[in-house]
Amino acid sequence: MGLILASATCDPSTEIICAPENVRELFEFRTPIFYLGPLPVTRTVFLILLAAVIVSLVLYFGLRKKSVVPGKFQVIVEAIITFVKDGIAVDIIGEHGARFAPWLLSIFLFVLMGNLYEVTPFVNFPITSRIAIPAFLALLTYVVFVVAGAKRQGIRYIVDIAWPKSVPVALRPLVGLIELVSTFALRPITLAVRLFANLVAGHLMLTLLLASGWIFMSHVGEIGARAAIGIPWFALGLGIYVFEIVVIMLQAYIFTLLSAVYVQTSLYPDH
Amino acid sequence: MQLLASAILATEAAASEGSDGVKLLLPAGEELIAGIIAFAIIFLVAWKFALPTLKETLEARQAAIKSELEAAEKSKIEASSLLEDYQAQVAGAKAEAAKIIADAREAGEAVKADIIARAEGEAEAIKERAHEEVASERARVADDLRRQVADLSINVAEKVVASSIDAETQRQLVDRYIEELGGVH
Amino acid sequence: MEEIKGAVALIGYGLAAIGPGIGIGIVAGSAIEAMARQPEAAGLARTTMFLGIAFTEALALIGFVLYFLA
Numbered sequence: 226m227g228l229i230l231a232s233a234t235c236d237p238s239t240e241i242i243c244a245p246e247n248v249r250e251l252f253e254f255r256t257p258i259f260y261l262g263p264l265p266v267t268r269t270v271f272l273i274l275l276a277a278v279i280v281s282l283v284l285y286f287g288l289r290k291k292s293v294v295p296g297k298f299q300v301i302v303e304a305i306i307t308f309v310k311d312g313i314a315v316d317i318i319g320e321h322g323a324r325f326a327p328w329l330l331s332i333f334l335f336v337l338m339g340n341l342y343e344v345t346p347f348v349n350f351p352i353t354s355r356i357a358i359p360a361f362l363a364l365l366t367y368v369v370f371v372v373a374g375a376k377r378q379g380i381r382y383i384v385d386i387a388w389p390k391s392v393p394v395a396l397r398p399l400v401g402l403i404e405l406v407s408t409f410a411l412r413p414i415t416l417a418v419r420l421f422a423n424l425v426a427g428h429l430m431l432t433l434l435l436a437s438g439w440i441f442m443s444h445v446g447e448i449g450a451r452a453a454i455g456i457p458w459f460a461l462g463l464g465i466y467v468f469e470i471v472v473i474m475l476q477a478y479i480f481t482l483l484s485a486v487y488v489q490t491s492l493y494p495d496h
Numbered sequence: 497m498q499l500l501a502s503a504i505l506a507t508e509a510a511a512s513e514g515s516d517g518v519k520l521l522l523p524a525g526e527e528l529i530a531g532i533i534a535f536a537i538i539f540l541v542a543w544k545f546a547l548p549t550l551k552e553t554l555e556a557r558q559a560a561i562k563s564e565l566e567a568a569e570k571s572k573i574e575a576s577s578l579l580e581d582y583q584a585q586v587a588g589a590k591a592e593a594a595k596i597i598a599d600a601r602e603a604g605e606a607v608k609a610d611i612i613a614r615a616e617g618e619a620e621a622i623k624e625r626a627h628e629e630v631a632s633e634r635a636r637v638a639d640d641l642r643r644q645v646a647d648l649s650i651n652v653a654e655k656v657v658a659s660s661i662d663a664e665t666q667r668q669l670v671d672r673y674i675e676e677l678g679g680v681h
Numbered sequence: 682m683e684e685i686k687g688a689v690a691l692i693g694y695g696l697a698a699i700g701p702g703i704g705i706g707i708v709a710g711s712a713i714e715a716m717a718r719q720p721e722a723a724g725l726a727r728t729t730m731f732l733g734i735a736f737t738e739a740l741a742l743i744g745f746v747l748y749f750l751a
Contacts (some may be wrong), residue, residue, distance in 0.1 A: 252520060270530040277534035281541045288549040293560045295553075306550050308530050317728075327543035331622035358531045365535070415739035422745045425520070477733050486732060521746060 246337060251432050252354060252425070264471030272352050276338040284334075309333045316494065317485040327489055328369065332362055333481040336420065339428030340473035343428055344466060351473070354424035356417070359480075365418035366484040371409075385494055416483055423476050427469045646674050690747070697744025705735040 257265035264270065288301025295303060309330045315322035339358055343351035352358055374382040386408055387401040438459025442451050650670055692707045712730035 253524075255524065264529055265526050266530075267526060269524070272528060273505045273530040277537040280538050282571050284541050288546060291553040291556060293553075303550060303553070306546060310547065310550075312504050319608065327539060327547055330546065331535060331542040334542065335535055343653040352531075355524065355527050356521055357527035360523050360537070361528055361531045409738070412710070413546065415742060418742045418746055419735065419738060422742045437599050447507060455530075476732075479731055482728070482731060483735055 231263075241409055251429065254350075269350070269352060269355055270349065272342055272348065273339075273358065276342070277351060280334045281336050305334075306330060313478075313485050318483065321492065322485070325369075325485065327347045329481050329485055332366075333477055335472065336362065336480050337477040340424060340477055343424060343431065343473055344470050349428075349431070351424040351428055353420055353476075354428050356421050359417040359420040362420075362480070363413045366416060366477055366487060367413040369484070370412075370487040370491045373488050374494075377492050378494070381495075382491065383483060412487060416480065416487075418475055420480050423472060427465075427472055430465050431462060431469060434458050434465060438462055642674065643680060645677060646670065649673060693747060697735045697747070698741045701737050701739075701741035704740075705734050706731040708737060 242481040254268035257267050258271060259266050266274075283302060287299055290296075290299060292299060310323065310326045313333075314329050318325055334354060335358075339353040340351050342348045343354075378385070386404045388397055389400050389404060392400050435458075438455045438457075438461075440455075441458060442455030653666060653670060708730055712733070713724050715726040719726075
């Protein structure tokens, strides 16, 4: 709302799109609505906690009945869980995959819900576009795959990566260094940044196009000029809205898939 | 609580040093804390409730389908055995019906033969009696006739010959005549 | 100078996106080829394609982040 009021002053003759002074205005909601103990509950914090509640409720009401012949809702919830458990955990990681299923399932559901906020009417703000969420989840994945690798292979886990036996001796220091950096530095960073950047870009596109289109159509200039600028922007925004629905599901899938792949490479480095 | 507050302060401080865009790349403390709490809740629900419940449901479903299939198999076998029973029963009934019909036909034939035989017997008897009656009638009539002829002849002879022949000779003549007459028939 | 600085960062991101763009195209094209050649292995090819895209995309994403840092 703040954006729309701020942008209502923008002039279509000098600006083709109504962008705020600073893009941070689109992502930072740091004013506490109320305090939960010492935790200031801002709009973002509220949405994060709400995601946990929604996911828990969906799981609870989806599985509560344990019907032998499930209803539509139960089928959907069961299909999602089975997809993560069998399609990602067991398929990618292998025989020990089922042990990682709760972790992967909660990552998938949390990221999916956080992403879905982007296309939820009246919310329109993905919590995963705040670096805190992807960074925390990526850090968790980092811890899980390093601990899993160290637990299964011991010191050989690091040694095999730093001194790869599959390449010629002369190249081993170089490849080992690259592998070390890519495994222990780039993996968590790219994992977090991939999700973050996709959602930031999506949110920016949607907000700028839909808000600009709406403002031009409703507030600015003559009626002809309004239609000429506002309608194409708004239509483009709706097109990207549909595209973003695909993107948010894909990103939730890819985040979970990569987490599983990282664990798999730690457990079975030869594969 | 101290940790939380200091974490928030630390990220605030770091954020205020960088340029505007960098702030987007630094996690906001309260959001990080909320994210950890939210993830912990989801993880607990997924770990302690969702996956075990789903496993239970799927196992129950598998068992139900299996038992239903088994029941169907069983009832199929039952049905086919019942069908066999019925078919055997129907075949038996048919055979019995055929036997009954054959028996009835045989009995009918016997009765028919019996009736015909009896009727023939009766007819024979009737014919015989008729013959007997006719014969006896003829004998009686012949007797009567002979007597009447004898009497008549005596009367006639008495009148014709009168006293020309004595009584003895007369009787002899008449008797001879009667005998000749009797030999005629 | 402020104006130029912003523009330079954008150009940097644009350059960073070229390589991954080509790379993702190659990955997706090869995956489609694989799926067409062996439809029964389509699931495997799709998963591998997503992984390949994810790894390739990382370079573009680093460029995207550098835009914020610059």
